Amino acid sequence: MSTYESALLRLLDERGYIHQLTDAAGLDALAAKQVVPGYIGFDATAPSLHIGSLVQIMMLRRLQQAGHKPVVVMGGGTTRIGDPTGRDESRKMLTDAAIEANIASIMTVFDKLLTFGDEPTDAVMVNNHDWLGQLGYIELLQEVGTHFTVNRMLTFDSVRQRLEREQPMTFLEFNYMILQGYDFRHLACELGVRLQMGGSDQWGNIVNGIELGRRMDGTELFGLTTPLLTTASGAKMGKTAAGAVWLNEEQLPAYNFWQYWRNVDDADVGRFLRLFTDLPLEEIARLEALAGAEINAAKIVLANEVTKLVRGEEAAIRAEATARETFAGSGAGEDLPSIATGPEGMRIAALLTEVGLTASNGEAKRKLAENAVRLEGEAITDPAHLVLPDEGETLRLSLGKKKHALVRR
Structure with a gap:
């Protein structure tokens, strides 16, 4: 039973977002008496974020649902530096x-x-x-650099792990934590931001910003991190064998996005419903209690609800209809990912990778050898098999029972 007074921390706690809080009592008291502007930063290293970032976006949504102010910080400056957290090489x-x-x-x-x-x-x-683009280097060193010690910076996981693995870290990357700390201080001064949220790997950077604000301005700031998101199998959220699960339609068709949620592990259904949907907790409790084959109904609800939020209601309806048609074996739903071979045709190994059913030609060849690939229901094992549909013809390409694509000329 939550002991929090504020609607914000009760909501975040009930939904499973809280891993660490710098000062739970202080933030709870603040959120109970005033609107708290809170921020999360997102670097722009690709045209889309992937679902590893969705829990952070949903946390901003919860902030707003609880009557507070979300501040989205796009890292136009920090993207030019590169966050070294969890990385073995420079961005x-x-x-x-x-x-x-x-x-x-x-x-x-x-x-x-x-x-x-x-x-x-x-x-x-x-x-x-x-x-950040307006900061002079000397000004930054004088104003901010005096509040950071190299001794402390070397103890941060993002730095220590890189050094332990004897992977080089550039001086540019070493400055990332200073700039992120400065972000928090700047936002506190200019927008009244009192809270920074992020994944558990950002704890050190968040604490840095809190200390910088206290030392430079005497401002009381707060930090909150979410648990490291992994699936029941232990895999990092947002990654699959075929690559990242992107939020934007241009990087990943709605059907593939829907299908990711439809195929989650049974053990993840309740947790993902709490984190990634707005369904009432009572309804989630009912869905996650379903047993045996009935849990598939809960997975369809999960897929529909998340797809509705991220891609829109029409995309969710289309994706479910395509899945129904595809798995009923009655046809090839039009919302499936598709590819055109051109008049020369394509070898099936390359085709599997191009359409996104496999992550590489090597994986495609392995799947072919494992007898896992079907073209119009017929098993194909030869990677050099030429696929060339007739003019106007649509072929269904399948990898296992759950991955399908359409092939046209």
Whole structure:
């Protein structure tokens, strides 16, 4: 039973978002008496975020649902540096134009999940390049650098693990934690932000920002992290054998997105319903208690609800209809991923990878050898098998029982 007074922490606790809090009592008291602006930062390294970031976006949604103000920080500045957390090598440098294009693309998902505007609890989106890009190097060293010790910075997991593995870390990356700390301080001064949220791997960076705000301005700031999200099998959330599960339609068709949630492990259904949907907790308790084959009904609800939130209701309806048609064996649903071979045709191993059923040609060859590939229901084992549909013909390509695609000329 939650002992929190504020609607915010009760909601986050009941839904399973809380892993660490810097000062639970202090944040609870603040949230019970006033609107708390809280932020999460997202670097723009690709045109879309993947579902590993969805728990953070949903936490901003919960913040707003509890009567507080979400602040979305796009990392136009920090993307130019690269967060070393959990990485063995430096991030690839992107051009300014690429970063701006990525931000514009990523914003479309936030528009679906948050209400933006000028009211006290309306969400706002800001770009940290607007302030980080204006900082002079000497000014940064004098104003901020004196509050960080190299001794402490070397103890942070993002640095320590890289050094222990004898993987080089550039001085550029070493500065990332300083800039993220400065973000928190800047947002506190300019927008009244009092809370930073993030994944558990961001704990050190968040604490840095809290200490910087206290030392420079005497401001009381708070931090909250979510548990590391893994599936019941222990895999990191957001990754599959075929690659990342992207939030944007351009990077991943709605059917594939829906199918990811439809195929989650039975043990993950209740937890994912709490984190990624707005269904009432009583209904979630009923769904996760379903046993045997009935749990599949709960998985369809999960897939529909998450797809509705991220892609829209029409996309969810289409995806479920396609799944029903596909798995009933009565046809090939039009919402399945599709590929055109061209007049020359394509070898089946390349075709599997191009359409996204496998992550590489090597995996495609393994699946073919395992007798897991069907073309129009017929097993294919030869990687060099040429697929060339007739003009106007549509073929169904299947990998196992759950992955399907359409092949046209």
